[in-house]
Amino acid sequence: MINVIGITTENTLDKDVSIHTLNLSQYKWVWVDFNAPTDEEIKHLSHTFNFHPLAIEDCIHVLQRPKLDHFEDHAFYVTHVVREIENELMKDEIDFFVSENYIVTFHRMPSKEIEQTWNKCIHSKKIETWDTNYVFYQILDKIVDNYFPLIYKIEDELDKIENNSEKKSMNLLMDELFDKRYWLLYLRHTVNPMRDLLYKMLNSHELIGIRDKKEYFSDIYDHLLKLSEMVMSNRELTSDIRDSYLSMNSHQTNNVMKVLTIITSIFVPLTFIAGIYGMNFEHMPELSWQYGYFISLGVMGGIGLALFLWFKSRGWFD
Numbered sequence: 001m002i003n004v005i006g007i008t009t010e011n012t013l014d015k016d017v018s019i020h021t022l023n024l025s026q027y028k029w030v031w032v033d034f035n036a037p038t039d040e041e042i043k044h045l046s047h048t049f050n051f052h053p054l055a056i057e058d059c060i061h062v063l064q065r066p067k068l069d070h071f072e073d074h075a076f077y078v079t080h081v082v083r084e085i086e087n088e089l090m091k092d093e094i095d096f097f098v099s100e101n102y103i104v105t106f107h108r109m110p111s112k113e114i115e116q117t118w119n120k121c122i123h124s125k126k127i128e129t130w131d132t133n134y135v136f137y138q139i140l141d142k143i144v145d146n147y148f149p150l151i152y153k154i155e156d157e158l159d160k161i162e163n164n165s166e167k168k169s170m171n172l173l174m175d176e177l178f179d180k181r182y183w184l185l186y187l188r189h190t191v192n193p194m195r196d197l198l199y200k201m202l203n204s205h206e207l208i209g210i211r212d213k214k215e216y217f218s219d220i221y222d223h224l225l226k227l228s229e230m231v232m233s234n235r236e237l238t239s240d241i242r243d244s245y246l247s248m249n250s251h252q253t254n255n256v257m258k259v260l261t262i263i264t265s266i267f268v269p270l271t272f273i274a275g276i277y278g279m280n281f282e283h284m285p286e287l288s289w290q291y292g293y294f295i296s297l298g299v300m301g302g303i304g305l306a307l308f309l310w311f312k313s314r315g316w317f318d
Helices: 053-060 112-122 132-145 148-163 170-202 208-212 214-276 292-313
Strands: 002-007 029-035 067-070 075-085 088-098 102-107
Touching: 002 112, 029 112, 029 132, 053 075, 053 088, 067 170, 075 132, 075 148, 075 170, 088 132, 088 170, 102 132, 112 132, 132 208, 132 214, 148 170, 148 214, 170 214, 208 214, 214 292
Parallel strands: 029 102
Antiparallel strands: 002 029, 067 075, 075 088, 088 102
8 A cells, every 4th residue: 555645835735646646846745655565566666766776675675674775865764663462572674765855654564653653744733844854753753662662561571570479480480581581682683773773874964854853863862772771781680680590599409408418417327227237147136135126216316316416506407
């Protein structure tokens, strides 16, 4: 589907524009949105706008790295959108062709960022303040702002894992922790390239429209810096939680081994005594004693008690 709106030289909005009859010279600027286009509609990128074949190829082959390409009369941008779908992170690509008198957006999946900006544009009462770079800013700002809820959700989940208020098992907690580490890695592979893209945009001498609205795009860059720091700090937090759980698990294992060692140490001499009197020799004087059985039990109990008190005095039960 291809949607087109045009802003006339009198700053009026024309919503009844067809891509087949589009004449750029009739408008101050136009916005053409390729929303999940068919192969036939994609041909307008070359037939109507005469975009570079490499840029068109980047649109067709999805999930290119976020980047900026300069051409003679326009700039080409690749940006990434991240959404949570059924508790999984999904990445999508939105491409932009931006010049002074047109902006072309291209995306394979429906985009709420573009839909919101589109509605905001057509209902604006100050359409004369809009231009192609302002449309680009509005969409890009919404793309970046939608990263924040994902980070906040991860932070809340990490807080639950760290507190373990639901008393989950160690194995289950570790599985959840590594899931969140994967989410953070996924976001880092999106946020950092987007941050580099904004840095390149702000420091380019060829993007006059971006330079004129530098304070707007600088604000997006600041958000991406904050997002990058949040991703890194949360990844460090997952490492700390992981190390803490491993240390706790090792400590619990050591306690169990200590108890088993103490029990074994107490029963070794008792087993030794029982082993002696379990031997089948005919002449063993103690076997004929009237109270030999009770004496041997007393000796074994005394040895066990003595070992217990000795272990306790050395702090083995602390």
